[in-house]
Amino acid sequence: MSSSVHRLASLVRWLHHFLADRHQRGARVAAAIAGTIALLSAILGVETARKRPRYQHAVELPGLSRLFGHALMLGNAYDAFHDAIFHIFRAQLDRGHGFTAHLTIPFAQPRYLTVDPRNVEHVLKTKFDNYIKGPGFIDHQHALLGGGIFNTDGNAWRVQRKAASMIFSVRNFRDHMLHVFDRHARTLVDKLDDAATKRTVVDLHEWFHRFTLDGMAEIAFGSPIDSLKADAPLQFAVAFDRAQAITNKRMIMGVMQRRITEWLNGDGERLRKYVQTTDEFAYRLIAKRRADSDSGTANDLLARFLAMKKPGSKQGYSDQELRDMIINFIIAGRDTTAQALSWTIFELTQHPHVVAAMRAEIARVLPTLASDENGIDYDALTRDLVYARAVFSEALRLHPSVPEELKFAVQSDVLPDGTTVRAGEGVQWSPYTMGRLTELWGHDALEFKPERWIREDVQQPGPYKYPVFNAGPRTCLGQQMAYLEGVACLVKLVAKFDFDVVDPSEVVYGMALTLPMRDGLRVRVRRHVPLAQTVV
Numbered sequence: 001m002s003s004s005v006h007r008l009a010s011l012v013r014w015l016h017h018f019l020a021d022r023h024q025r026g027a028r029v030a031a032a033i034a035g036t037i038a039l040l041s042a043i044l045g046v047e048t049a050r051k052r053p054r055y056q057h058a059v060e061l062p063g064l065s066r067l068f069g070h071a072l073m074l075g076n077a078y079d080a081f082h083d084a085i086f087h088i089f090r091a092q093l094d095r096g097h098g099f100t101a102h103l104t105i106p107f108a109q110p111r112y113l114t115v116d117p118r119n120v121e122h123v124l125k126t127k128f129d130n131y132i133k134g135p136g137f138i139d140h141q142h143a144l145l146g147g148g149i150f151n152t153d154g155n156a157w158r159v160q161r162k163a164a165s166m167i168f169s170v171r172n173f174r175d176h177m178l179h180v181f182d183r184h185a186r187t188l189v190d191k192l193d194d195a196a197t198k199r200t201v202v203d204l205h206e207w208f209h210r211f212t213l214d215g216m217a218e219i220a221f222g223s224p225i226d227s228l229k230a231d232a233p234l235q236f237a238v239a240f241d242r243a244q245a246i247t248n249k250r251m252i253m254g255v256m257q258r259r260i261t262e263w264l265n266g267d268g269e270r271l272r273k274y275v276q277t278t279d280e281f282a283y284r285l286i287a288k289r290r291a292d293s294d295s296g297t298a299n300d301l302l303a304r305f306l307a308m309k310k311p312g313s314k315q316g317y318s319d320q321e322l323r324d325m326i327i328n329f330i331i332a333g334r335d336t337t338a339q340a341l342s343w344t345i346f347e348l349t350q351h352p353h354v355v356a357a358m359r360a361e362i363a364r365v366l367p368t369l370a371s372d373e374n375g376i377d378y379d380a381l382t383r384d385l386v387y388a389r390a391v392f393s394e395a396l397r398l399h400p401s402v403p404e405e406l407k408f409a410v411q412s413d414v415l416p417d418g419t420t421v422r423a424g425e426g427v428q429w430s431p432y433t434m435g436r437l438t439e440l441w442g443h444d445a446l447e448f449k450p451e452r453w454i455r456e457d458v459q460q461p462g463p464y465k466y467p468v469f470n471a472g473p474r475t476c477l478g479q480q481m482a483y484l485e486g487v488a489c490l491v492k493l494v495a496k497f498d499f500d501v502v503d504p505s506e507v508v509y510g511m512a513l514t515l516p517m518r519d520g521l522r523v524r525v526r527r528h529v530p531l532a533q534t535v536v
């Protein structure tokens with residue numbers, strides 16, 4: 001009896017979550033409850049029974065309802081989704097049940113959740129051709145990402161990857177990108193200096209998104225935006241974040257369930273509106289570059305795509321294809337690095353001894369940084385700032401910018417741990433959970449310890465135990481760029497400022513395709529006074 005009551009309460013909470021819309025409750029909610037229950041009852045009982053696999057090695061995730069699969073469990077846990085997955089695995093491993101679990105989502109193909117590095121290597125590298133993004137996933141993301149690099153498979157992906165990889169050369173990093181990052185980091189420092197004088201509270205998370213957008217716009221699209229200098233966030237950025245949040249909700253739905261839910265709760269309409277705003281921004285950039293007579297000699301990504309013919313065709317890329325490229329690169333280059341910076345600063349505020357160790361390294365490697373007008377040396381950044389780089393890696397271990405990943409099998413296959421995956425089924429792995437498992441990182445897995453990255457007696461983790469930047473043929477193209485930009489910015493800020501988080505308990509992640517902070521990172525800024533200067 002109590003479990004029925006609990007299930008009913010769960011159902012109501014789940015429906016409330018997906019239907020919550022201050023403006024359109026009432027008729028829609030009533031229709032939704034009746035319609036959803038009738039529809040799901042009719043279909044899901046049969047569907048889940050039909051799709052439930054014969055397990056080998058993978059165990060059933062808790063919270064399976066014969067009628068609703070894991071939808072209620074996921075809906076209830078949605079706001080803390082990554083931690084729910086972590087706790088489920090923690091409990092499963094404590095019971096000796098292994099590294100892979102099975103998940104059933106109404107109307108969607110069943111999927112496996114795994115945190116086994118051998119399985120991750122298998123999907124990302126060994127059987128790369130057998131695991132694709134797949135039509136369902138691509139359909140979910142299409143409104144926002146279109147046919148851009150994150151949302152394609154096969155030849156369309158290959159062509160974009162080849163074209164994009166041209167900008168990620170050591171020469172471009174050293175001679176161009178570093179100077180761009182340095183310039184924007186100075187603008188950020190000036191703003192923080194001003195905030196320190198006025199003692200205002202600033203949302204560092206939002207400022208980091210502007211910092212990385214400005215860098216990305218200049219490097220990839222050849223168009224300075226200077227959003228850091230503006231008084232308020234760009235309208236584009238607000239719409240972009242909201243569009244991502246809606247797109248992410250789709251990841252725990254089947255396509256049909258998504259259509260019904262979004263029709264009922266209005267998310268479909270809202271997404272169209274947000275995408276329209278992001279499109280206007282992208283199309284303005286494209287029009288400006290098409291009109292610019294110098295763009296033929298420019299070296300940025302947009303210039304390269306503008307100059308290219310489509311493979312096997314005499315035609316160039318259409319505005320819509322260029323728009324897809326721009327939007328995908330904004331997610332790639334703005335959100336990931338801005339969020340990595342935000343979580344790193346947050347961890348630093350909680351671990352003053354790490355800040356002290358960073359400052360000691362900065363004093364040794366870049367003694368004039370705090371007053372330096374010449375910018376940061378490339379070799380120092382990529383080779384000598386070992387501890388600062390470890391700090392960035394460690395923050396990403398606990399707060400990976402892409403917290404969950406998913407691919408679908410083209411043909412039936414057996415994972416290295418013995419789990420049978422049938423054609424069309426999904427394999428999802430969780431960098432967020434993997435970064436927190438004692439089985440992978442030792443007894444202190446949950447502690448923030450940059451030292452673990454520089455211990456000589458411990459082998460450095462490979463990309464399958466630490467799949468934060470993906471691995472194999474689709475490994476992140478921008479990993480080095482992210483370290484360059486991230487570490488350059490971090491050392492400048494750490495050398496000059498102390499940050500106090502207004503309320504650490506309000507720093508939680510929000511649900512998006514990446515790992516933003518739901519309510520931002522509100523900090524008070526103080527100019528750092530080195531000890532030597534405080535001694536009278």
Ligand code: HEM
Pocket residue numbers: 149150161164329332333334336337340396400401402405467468469470473474475476477478479481482
């Ligand atoms: C801390 C920062 C970053 C993290 C954690 C990160 C992580 C990732 C991950 C997990 C993927 C795979 C996504 C997927 O499965 O589709 C990826 C792909 C990619 N990343 Fe990054 N990334 C970061 C920064 C950057 C930057 C600065 C760029 C520069 C534009 C970039 C460019 C790309 C591109 C183009 C891909 C697509 C690769 C492909 O599908 O072939 N990333 N990144």
